[in-house]
Amino acid sequence: MSELRCAGIISIGSAVPEKVLSNADLEKIVDTTDEWIRTRTGILERRIADDDKATSDYAAEAARAALDKAKLTPNDIDLIIVATVTGDMPFPATASIVQNALGADKVPAFDLGAGCSGWVYGLSVANAYVSSGIYDRVLVIGADLLSRVTNWTDRSTCVLFGDGAGAAVVAPVEDGLGxxxxxxxxxxxxxxxxxxxxxxxxxxxxxxxxxxxxxxxxxxxxxxxxxxxxxxxxxxxxxxxxxxxxxxxxxxxxxxxxxxxxxxxxxxxxxxxxxxxxxxxxxxxxxxxxxxxxxxxxxxxxxxxxxxxxxxxxxxxxxxxxxxxxxxxxx
CATH class of the missing domain: 3.40.47.10 (Thiolase/Chalcone synthase)
Structure with missing residues (x-):
């Protein structure tokens, strides 16, 4: 077996919706106050996805940002992992939709479901693939639109959640790093x-x-x-x-x-x-x-x-x- 390589993040990007939902806005929706939310959660506002956007849209946007920073094209990627609990639909995998949106021709792609831990799980999978030499560049995306699955009548949970995506490119790095x-x-x-x-x-x-x-x-x-x-x-x-x-x-x-x-x-x-x-x-x-x-x-x-x-x-x-x-x- 060949010697393991050092693998690390070589670029990272993110994408969030433009629409802001403040605590003051939530006061008009449910029986809560800005003070209650701030003191118990630390949250002042959150981003809410446009009605015509899905998880894959923000995932692809974050991925493009990460690729641009690394000066890579979608076809330079060997594998796409999307960590999410709010996929576009039950199947196919949101990762496949992202792969197509990016134009990453025939690049393998799969979803990973581990809740809010999912992106770190994905990072560990990417590390294993890259360090072993199976793949050279893995795109690890964490993306969720929790606003789509939030009960907006439940004041204990609806104040907590927002929408967004983040992506990292994992690749071989210098010895001692990664x-x-x-x-x-x-x-x-x-x-x-x-x-x-x-x-x-x-x-x-x-x-x-x-x-x-x-x-x-x-x-x-x-x-x-x-x-x-x-x-x-x-x-x-x-x-x-x-x-x-x-x-x-x-x-x-x-x-x-x-x-x-x-x-x-x-x-x-x-x-x-x-x-x-x-x-x-x-x-x-x-x-x-x-x-x-x-x-x-x-x-x-x-x-x-x-x-x-x-x-x-x-x-x-x-x-x-x-x-x-x-x-x-x-x-």
């Missing part, structure tokens, strides 16, 4: 606490299901919160230990942008100073699989990441799932 390790996990005993019940083979989407919002997001908030505040810190501790590091070695942590209290709990557990955490959920809310790549793109634009920095990403989501990764930034 991805160093991952910590992935799943606990299916928690499948019932965060779900869209109807629309699959167990509960087809009937009129009764629609009338009772069973085709929309259900979340047992307290259970998800308890899981999230525990697992994010644990996952980071485990992955940095695998890499022979400590929290002192982290230059920047980019967590899943779900709730500022969840992020703060992980930060406190890890003992990281605020300047080592990147947060942008106040602008976008929870964009599911898109949240981490969108945040990474903004962190780069703001000069928060430089070549050689130790960057940690960590997410959690439906499943229940979790995923953390450590990388030495490659550019």
């Amino acid at each position: 991805m160093l390790g991952f910590e992935l996990g799943s606990d299916g005993s928690g499948a019932e606490v965060l779900k869209i019940e109807a629309g699959g083979s167990r509960f087809p989407c009937t009129c009764e299901a629609v009338e009772n919002y069973r085709n929309k997001i259900f979340m047992a908030g307290s259970e998800v919160f308890k899981f999230a505040v525990r697992i994010q810190g644990e996952a980071v501790e485990r992955v940095i230990a695998k890499c022979g590091m400590t929290t002192a070695d982290i230059d920047l942590m980019v967590p899943h942008q779900a709730n500022v209290r969840i992020i703060d709990s992980a930060v406190n557990r890890l003992g990281l100073p605020p300047e080592k955490i990147f947060v942008n959920l106040h602008k976008y809310g929870n964009t599911s699989a898109a949240s981490i790549p969108i945040a990474l793109d903004e962190a780069l634009q703001e000069g928060r990441i430089k070549k050689g920095d130790t960057v940690v990403v960590v997410g959690f989501g439906a499943g229940l799932t979790w995923a953390a990764g450590v990388m030495k930034w490659a550019y």
